[in-house]
Amino acid sequence: MPAQLAINQGTPVRTREWPLWPRPAKGTAEALSQVLASARWSLSGPYRGVESFERRFARDFAHYVGAAHCVPAASGTASLMLAMEACGVGAGDEVIVPGLSWVASASTVVGVNAVPVFADIDPDTWCVDPAAVEAAITPATRAVAVVHLYSAVADLAALREIADRHGLALIEDCAQAHGAVYRGRRVGTHGRAGTFSMQHSKVLTSGEGGAVVTDDAELARRVEHLRADGRCYPAAAPSAGAMELVETGELMGNNRCLSEFHAAVLVEQLKELDELNARRARNAAVLDGLLTELGCRPQQTSPGTDSRTYYVYGARLPEGELVGVDIARVTAALTAELGFSVVPSYRPLPVNKLYDPTSRRRYAIGEDYEKRIDASRFQLPVCEGLAQRAFTLHHAALLGDEADMHDIAAAVRKVLANSAELAA
Numbered sequence: 402m403p404a405q406l407a408i409n410q411g412t413p414v415r416t417r418e419w420p421l422w423p424r425p426a427k428g429t430a431e432a433l434s435q436v437l438a439s440a441r442w443s444l445s446g447p448y449r450g451v452e453s454f455e456r457r458f459a460r461d462f463a464h465y466v467g468a469a470h471c472v473p474a475a476s477g478t479a480s481l482m483l484a485m486e487a488c489g490v491g492a493g494d495e496v497i498v499p500g501l502s503w504v505a506s507a508s509t510v511v512g513v514n515a516v517p518v519f520a521d522i523d524p525d526t527w528c529v530d531p532a533a534v535e536a537a538i539t540p541a542t543r544a545v546a547v548v549h550l551y552s553a554v555a556d557l558a559a560l561r562e563i564a565d566r567h568g569l570a571l572i573e574d575c576a577q578a579h580g581a582v583y584r585g586r587r588v589g590t591h592g593r594a595g596t597f598s599m600q601h602s603k604v605l606t607s608g609e610g611g612a613v614v615t616d617d618a619e620l621a622r623r624v625e626h627l628r629a630d631g632r633c634y635p636a637a638a639p640s641a642g643a644m645e646l647v648e649t650g651e652l653m654g655n656n657r658c659l660s661e662f663h664a665a666v667l668v669e670q671l672k673e674l675d676e677l678n679a680r681r682a683r684n685a686a687v688l689d690g691l692l693t694e695l696g697c698r699p700q701q702t703s704p705g706t707d708s709r710t711y712y713v714y715g716a717r718l719p720e721g722e723l724v725g726v727d728i729a730r731v732t733a734a735l736t737a738e739l740g741f742s743v744v745p746s747y748r749p750l751p752v753n754k755l756y757d758p759t760s761r762r763r764y765a766i767g768e769d770y771e772k773r774i775d776a777s778r779f780q781l782p783v784c785e786g787l788a789q790r791a792f793t794l795h796h797a798a799l800l801g802d803e804a805d806m807h808d809i810a811a812a813v814r815k816v817l818a819n820s821a822e823l824a825a
């Protein structure tokens with residue numbers, strides 16, 4: 402019998418195009434041409450008699466998430482480092498992070514000279530397990546940086562209770578969850594600070610970008626200084642032509658500002674976020690049903706989630722199927738069927754080749770520190786187990802219609818039915 406699977410030159414399930422991401426919101430070209438003509442391309446340029454797009458986005462986004470303050474920044478990475486420093490995290494402090502996340506969860510912690518401590522995940526939500534967080538607390542712990550991974554909201558009620566009881570700062574990394582709602586409030590507002598990324602792949606994007614949100618005015622002021630070389634916005638706008646930022650010298654910073662171009666794009670993108678989140682959620686619900694029938698276990702969100710958002714759709718392979726086949730081979734087979742990239746989950750951070758502080762001389766600051774940031778001391782069996790069985794798709798796959806979900810399910814069904822072709 403000739404091979405059936407597309408990866409072995411069989412006929413693919415689908416050859417039709419998939420939706421592209423990102424896509425510009427309606428008013429984007431107009432907003433960008435306003436910036437071009439404005440003679441102000443950065444918040445650190447002179448005031449021109451009108452509010453900067455950066456201020457406007459900060460206001461709109463704070464209102465959207467329901468936080469008192471928003472400080473935009475150059476990236477999600479910058480936002481995480483700003484939030485940690487503004488929460489008092491510094492040299493030698495420990496920050497508890499999920500064992501399964503984008504590398505920035507760990508690299509930003511060493512980026513502020515602190516020590517990442519990896520906690521294992523919950524097998525259903527794929528987010529950090531509160532019991533593992535509690536077990537990882539030591540006298541050196543200063544903060545917990547939780548990630549709402551892929552399409553789930555972490556168990557915020559339990560994490561908040563643990564953080565409060567131990568006097569730790571809870572920082573929500575919402576780079577993958579813009580707009581998700583938990584117990585009536587958007588994510589980003591459940592801890593001391595929330596951080597966002599607006600990098601290319603995210604559900605709200607300007608190519609690169611980020612933001613920190615908080616209800617704490619003093620913390621927001623520290624973030625402002627840290628991201629603008631020790632300068633901040635004044636209480637009242639200056640006269641036109643004068644510098645708007647004031648040099649207070651309260652706190653030394655580094656330039657991590659968001660440009661006016663990025664801010665203008667984000668003002669427009671934000672207007673379409675809810676509508677696109679709803680479309681992705683509708684399609685994901687259809688896909689959940691189809692994949693569950695095949696025995697797969699789609700990623701769950703924590704109880705208390707009112708509305709989840711889909712940055713990435715993820716599911717576990719059916720128990721007992723494709724056992725012993727490398728997950729990368731399974732996802733390559735699915736990719737070949739669909740003409741859309743299907744990939745395994747992240748590698749757990751302690752074994753992720755992207756996390757290697759020894760490759761940077763700046764972290765060679767003493768034997769004790771180097772030993773503490775050596776990730777090989779962490780065992781994370783739940784992360785490891787998931788990473789061998791999970792397949793994931795970027796949210797662009799959810800931007801089309803229901804027929805697309807049937808194609809994805811058909812690809813999974815076909816790979817399961819022809820698994821013998823993958824056994825090497």
Ligand SMILES: *Cc1c(COP(=O)(O)O)cnc(C)c1O
Binds near residue numbers: 506598611
């Ligand atoms: C994307 C991402 C970041 C980093 O954001 P950048 O804008 O790429 O710097 C941090 N944390 C998580 C969970 C992310 O997905």
